[in-house]
Amino acid sequence: MEQEPNIKLTKLAHCAGCGAKVGAGVLAQLLGDIRTHRDPNLLVGFDKSDDASVYKVSDELALVQTVDFFPPIADDPYLFGQIAATNALSDVYAMGGEPKLALNLLCIPESMPKEAVHDLLRGGYDKVYEAGAIITGGHSILDEEPKYGLAVTGFVHPDRVLTNAGARPGDVLLFTKPLGIGVLTTAAKADLCPPEVLQQAYTLMTTLNKAARDCMVRYEVHACTDVTGFGFLGHAYEMAQGSGVALEIDTSAVDILPAALEFAKMGLLPEGMYRNRHYAEGAVDPGAVPLAVQDVLYDPQTAGGLLMAVAPGDADALYRDLQGAVPSAQWVGAVLPETEGGKRIILR
Amino acid sequence: MIDARGLSCPMPVVMVQKAVQADAPATLEVLLDNPCSVENVTRFAANSGYSVETHPADNDEYRLVLTKQ
Numbered sequence: 385m386e387q388e389p390n391i392k393l394t395k396l397a398h399c400a401g402c403g404a405k406v407g408a409g410v411l412a413q414l415l416g417d418i419r420t421h422r423d424p425n426l427l428v429g430f431d432k433s434d435d436a437s438v439y440k441v442s443d444e445l446a447l448v449q450t451v452d453f454f455p456p457i458a459d460d461p462y463l464f465g466q467i468a469a470t471n472a473l474s475d476v477y478a479m480g481g482e483p484k485l486a487l488n489l490l491c492i493p494e495s496m497p498k499e500a501v502h503d504l505l506r507g508g509y510d511k512v513y514e515a516g517a518i519i520t521g522g523h524s525i526l527d528e529e530p531k532y533g534l535a536v537t538g539f540v541h542p543d544r545v546l547t548n549a550g551a552r553p554g555d556v557l558l559f560t561k562p563l564g565i566g567v568l569t570t571a572a573k574a575d576l577c578p579p580e581v582l583q584q585a586y587t588l589m590t591t592l593n594k595a596a597r598d599c600m601v602r603y604e605v606h607a608c609t610d611v612t613g614f615g616f617l618g619h620a621y622e623m624a625q626g627s628g629v630a631l632e633i634d635t636s637a638v639d640i641l642p643a644a645l646e647f648a649k650m651g652l653l654p655e656g657m658y659r660n661r662h663y664a665e666g667a668v669d670p671g672a673v674p675l676a677v678q679d680v681l682y683d684p685q686t687a688g689g690l691l692m693a694v695a696p697g698d699a700d701a702l703y704r705d706l707q708g709a710v711p712s713a714q715w716v717g718a719v720l721p722e723t724e725g726g727k728r729i730i731l732r
Numbered sequence: 733m734i735d736a737r738g739l740s741c742p743m744p745v746v747m748v749q750k751a752v753q754a755d756a757p758a759t760l761e762v763l764l765d766n767p768c769s770v771e772n773v774t775r776f777a778a779n780s781g782y783s784v785e786t787h788p789a790d791n792d793e794y795r796l797v798l799t800k801q
Contacts, residue, residue: 651776655741
């Protein structure tokens with residue numbers, strides 16, 4: 385079957401971007417009984433639900449490896465390629481590393497026009513080059529639903545690995561991108577999102593976390609994660625649980641895209657938001673925070689920002705640096721000691 | 733009545749929104765077949781001055797009755 389040359393990529397997708405991710409709770413069950421092998425050089429593996437695995441090669445060098453791919457979240461193939469690459473590279477930045485090598489993962493319908501596939505790949509190559517890394521190969525298969533992403537390898541000093549499990553009571557929480565991307569792309573599926581608002585989401589999804597990472601590594605940061613498919617609260621919950629702490633979030637300080645809040649009130653929420661809520665809400669004290677705000681905090685993000693737990697003495701300086709390097713740095717809360725039977729996340 | 737069974741989010745809530753905006757019915761019955769749509773329609777209704785009664789049926793289907801407050 386021949387398709388129109390200007391195909392609408394998202395119409396070929398059941399589920400957009402990181403919203404297509406298997407739920408965190410389900411994933412834990414799927415991995416439940418599988419025996420994992422231990423290796424003393426494996427610094428970060430399955431056990432802490434982290435963003436990437438890290439393997440120590442020498443006292444000076446560790447490898448960071450990650451893979452991420454998903455169905456189209458934008459209609460324009462070049463844009464989708466850029467977003468998928470920005471998202472895949474982000475996991476390396478979240479570990480404090482620098483991406484160096486990448487391999488394409490591509491699934492395409494046989495009928496997809498050659499120019500569209502070419503544009504998609506060009507988007508991926510451009511972002512990977514912008515990150516200072518190179519694409520060295522890849523693998524493509526035929527599939528009814530298009531999907532694209534990359535396996536990325538980076539480097540980090542073994543003593544400077546930033547996991548999501550190192551947050552300490554007293555740390556300050558900083559975050560680097562506005563929330564609401566999943567809500568906006570859901571509204572866009574129903575043609576309800578104005579083009580200029582959607583463009584804002586696209587700009588966010590194609591902004592590398594490189595500048596934020598480059599600021600972060602100059603300071604005493606104890607933990608970091610990138611906020612993607614499990615939403616701000618899903619990833620915050622993983623950080624709190626992995627670190628054995630509680631996180632207090634000042635929701636008035638969290639940058640939420642205004643249109644996303646309006647769409648949330650209208651019930652234009654992606655299925656992934658409900659999966660994330662189901663996964664984390666037992667550990668969240670919502671306080672008096674309005675439902676629509678909570679919903680956006682659970683909204684699955686694609687290529688979202690970095691959430692960092694920073695030593696209190698370095699927080700002011702890093703926050704100032706970040707404000708100069710990334711447009712929307714936010715001081716969103718603090719790390720508290722865990723309490724017996726208490727909630728992991730406290731919303732204020 | 734709106735039958736949005738077989739449709740995935742956000743189409744069911746968009747159909748309800750259009751029906752409410754068209755002529756603000758006193759009551760509106762909606763048939764759905766996934767929990768995401770039930771939650772989304774419930775949120776829309778609460779923010780649009782409607783109360784919602786949810787009646788789960790067999791086969792993971794739901795009948796919602798929206799009533800103007």
